[in-house]
Amino acid sequence: MNKQPDFIAKLDYFTTEQGGRRTPALSGYFPHVRFEFIPGLVGGKQKFLDKEIVYPGDTVTVEISLLITDPFKNKLKKDLEFKFSEGSQIIGNGTILEILNDELLAK
Numbered sequence: 001m002n003k004q005p006d007f008i009a010k011l012d013y014f015t016t017e018q019g020g021r022r023t024p025a026l027s028g029y030f031p032h033v034r035f036e037f038i039p040g041l042v043g044g045k046q047k048f049l050d051k052e053i054v055y056p057g058d059t060v061t062v063e064i065s066l067l068i069t070d071p072f073k074n075k076l077k078k079d080l081e082f083k084f085s086e087g088s089q090i091i092g093n094g095t096i097l098e099i100l101n102d103e104l105l106a107k
Contacts, residue, residue, distance in 0.1 A: 005063035015057040043067035
C-alpha cells in the first residue's frame with residue numbers, strides 16, 4: 001500500500017498486561033482501526049513520526065493511511081477517538097490530531 005496518509009493521530013499502545021501486544025511494532029505496522037460509527041474493521045497503516053519502533057505501553061504520533069476510505073467520508077474530525085486492534089484484540093487507543101484527506105473531514 002503506497003498512498004498518501006489520511007490523518008495524523010496520537011496512539012497509546014496498551015501494555016501487555018492491559019491486553020496489548022507482547023512484542024514491539026515497527027513503523028509501517030498495519031493493524032485495524034475501529035470507530036464507533038463504522039461496523040467492522042478497516043486496516044490502517046501506521047507510519048511512526050517520532051520513532052521507528054514502539055514497545056507495549058508507548059505513545060507515538062503517526063500518519064495513518066486507511067485501506068479503504070469510503071466509510072469515513074465526511075465523518076472524521078480533530079480530537080475524534082478510536083481504537084486499534086489485531087483482529088478482535090484491542091491493543092490501543094488513538095486520537096486524531098489532524099485530517100490530511102479533505103474527503104474524510106466531517107461537515
